[in-house]
Amino acid sequence: MKELDSEENSAASTALLLAWMWVAYFLNYCDRQAVFAMFKVLKTDLSMSETQLGLTGAFFLWVYGIGCPIAGFLADRYSKKVLVIGSLIVWSLVTIATGLSVSATMLLAMRAAMGVSEALFMPAAISMTTNFTAQKWRSRAVASLTTAQIAGVIVGASFGGWMAQQGQWRMAFILLGICGLAYALPFAWYLSRMPIGADREDTSRVLRTDANSFETKDRPNLLSIFQVPTFCILCVAFPLFVFGLWMIYSWLANYIEEKFELSTVQAAWISTVYLQLATVLGLFVGGYIADRFRKQFRSARMMVLFASVCCCAPLLVAIGRVENLETLKWILVAYGFFSGWMIGNIFPAAFEVVGSSRRGLAVGILNFFGAALSGFAPLMVGTWKKSYGLPGMLGVAGIAYALAAILLALAIFFTLPKDQDRNASTSADR
Numbered sequence: 001m002k003e004l005d006s007e008e009n010s011a012a013s014t015a016l017l018l019a020w021m022w023v024a025y026f027l028n029y030c031d032r033q034a035v036f037a038m039f040k041v042l043k044t045d046l047s048m049s050e051t052q053l054g055l056t057g058a059f060f061l062w063v064y065g066i067g068c069p070i071a072g073f074l075a076d077r078y079s080k081k082v083l084v085i086g087s088l089i090v091w092s093l094v095t096i097a098t099g100l101s102v103s104a105t106m107l108l109a110m111r112a113a114m115g116v117s118e119a120l121f122m123p124a125a126i127s128m129t130t131n132f133t134a135q136k137w138r139s140r141a142v143a144s145l146t147t148a149q150i151a152g153v154i155v156g157a158s159f160g161g162w163m164a165q166q167g168q169w170r171m172a173f174i175l176l177g178i179c180g181l182a183y184a185l186p187f188a189w190y191l192s193r194m195p196i197g198a199d200r201e202d203t204s205r206v207l208r209t210d211a212n213s214f215e216t217k218d219r220p221n222l223l224s225i226f227q228v229p230t231f232c233i234l235c236v237a238f239p240l241f242v243f244g245l246w247m248i249y250s251w252l253a254n255y256i257e258e259k260f261e262l263s264t265v266q267a268a269w270i271s272t273v274y275l276q277l278a279t280v281l282g283l284f285v286g287g288y289i290a291d292r293f294r295k296q297f298r299s300a301r302m303m304v305l306f307a308s309v310c311c312c313a314p315l316l317v318a319i320g321r322v323e324n325l326e327t328l329k330w331i332l333v334a335y336g337f338f339s340g341w342m343i344g345n346i347f348p349a350a351f352e353v354v355g356s357s358r359r360g361l362a363v364g365i366l367n368f369f370g371a372a373l374s375g376f377a378p379l380m381v382g383t384w385k386k387s388y389g390l391p392g393m394l395g396v397a398g399i400a401y402a403l404a405a406i407l408l409a410l411a412i413f414f415t416l417p418k419d420q421d422r423n424a425s426t427s428a429d430r
Contacts, residue, residue: 014133018141020190021125022148024088027180028118029152031095032060034160034172035111037268039254041164048104054382057250058375059108060115065371067119072364075124076357081191084128085184087120092180099173115371122367126347127360132194136291138351139301143287143344150276150283150340157253161268225361228423229415230302230353233407234346238366239373240404241309241342244316244397247390248275248335250378252319255390260325274329275336282340290345298420299412301349306408308341313401320391353419355426 035042039053075083094113101107126142133141156176163172226232248271257267286304293300315335322328347363354362381393 011137014137014141017129017132017194018144020187021084021129021145023183024084024121024187025125025145025148026152026155027088027176027183028091028121029149030156030159031091031173031176031180032114032118033153033156033249034176035098036250037157037161037253037264038164038169038172040257040264041167041169042104042107045169046101046104046107048107050382050385051379052104052108052382054250054379055108056111057246057378060111061246061371061375061378063112063115064119065115065368065375067116068123068364068367068371069361070364071120072123072127072361072367074120075127075360075364080124080128080360081188081194083120083124085188085191087117087124088180088184088187091117091121092177092184093117094177095173095180096177099170099177101170119364119367123360123364126363130347130351130359131356139287139290139294139345139348140284142348143283143340146283146344147280149343150279153249154272154276157268157272158265161253161264165264225354225358225365228353228419230411230419231350231362233411233415234350235366235369237305237309237404237407237411238342238346239369239371240400240407241312241339242370242374243377243400244312244394245339246374246377247381247393247397248316248319251381251390256325256328270325270329271332274332278333278336279340279343282337283344284340285337286341287344289341290348298352299416301345301352302408302412302416304341304345305349306405306412308338308345309401309405309408311338312342313398313405316401317395317398320389320394353416353423355423 035056042048042056043050043053071083091114094110094117098107098110098114101110126145129141129145130138159176160169160172163169252275253264253267253271256262256271257264260267262270286308290301290304293303297303312335315331315338318331319328319335322331346366350362350366351359377393377397381390384393
């Protein structure tokens with residue numbers, strides 16, 4: 001029994017879906033990231049403290065994390081198309097409202113609201129894309145979609161920093177929100193023309209299968225997914241990785257601006273372009289390696305995750321210790337490249353041990369744990385900026401990366417083979 005005839009979907013039809021979804025994902029990250037290049041202006045215009053600036057990231061991530069498992073559950077039960085379009089419209093409206101903020105409290109409230117609206121998008125988008133993509137292209141497809149995240153970080157931060165320097169930070173949010181609303185209509189038209197299977201992948205098959213079959217029992221269940229040891233390990237290793245990543249995403253621009261006495265625009269550019277362009281390369285290289293060696297080694301995707309955190313740990317610490325700006329640029333390039341291996345392969349790795357009808361839930365739960373822990377990253381740096389500062393906190397994150405590497409190694413040798421066999425014997429996915 002084939003999974004939604006995904007093996008029969010052509011490369012062209014898969015690429016077309018990726019192109020449409022890529023733009024929406026790009027706008028998603030532009031809207032959430034622009035604020036982090038505006039800290040200096042927000043501190044003046046809205047009288048925000050360092051702790052409140054840290055909360056702009058923390059509030060978003062915490063609310064986003066709580067919403068993701070719910071969104072993943074909904075994505076597996078109901079229309080992914082409706083969730084994707086609905087999320088795009090709501091977060092665009094929230095982005096416009098962010099530009100109308102008249103106080104720190106209102107801005108933080110809008111950040112929390114953005115967490116709710118954007119939480120609906122990713123589980124539905126990732127699971128829809130994966131369901132539509134053949135197994136042999138899966139890591140590369142997710143990696144290609146994830147490049148939108150990188151582009152969104154670069155454009156969002158650079159545009160936000162430039163507009164803030166021009167005294168137009170409010171207009172930056174308004175324009176970004178208008179772009180999202182304008183894109184929603186043609187995107188909805190395209191999704192309405194897609195086969196129903198890509199939207200609700202398992203519904204028709206569940207109704208057709210025998211009551212005692214796996215597909216009937218594999219309906220989304222929040223508790224049963226935690227009976228997979230390898231998935232539980234990923235739920236710990238992934239947030240440890242994202243914890244350090246969000247320290248950089250939220251505070252690196254401000255850190256560079258103050259340490260090297262650069263303008264807001266220069267700091268936003270350096271903190272995003274070198275890091276994110278290298279991440280794009282890492283996404284494709286990591287995706288290619290995972291897909292290429294998956295044919296010979298069933299643990300290939302998990303091994304790519306392990307290699308990623310091992311390489312990133314010392315680089316993360318070095319970012320906070322280097323005193324030369326040119327050297328910092330190269331370290332950011334190296335960190336971005338190897339972090340791309342984790343970013344592009346975390347969900348395909350999870351799908352190795354999670355059945356096809358629970359993919360939305362798996363994405364949602366992984367995002368929940370990632371956001372729940374990483375939400376403390378921008379807050380902790382803001383709170384302890386004058387004592388430990390970003391360098392000290394990056395040292396803590398480096399230790400977290402080492403712990404993640406140990407957990408992934410344990411999974412590769414002890415839990416992954418059994419979980420893959422169990423999933424293969426009960427699912428039509430492979």
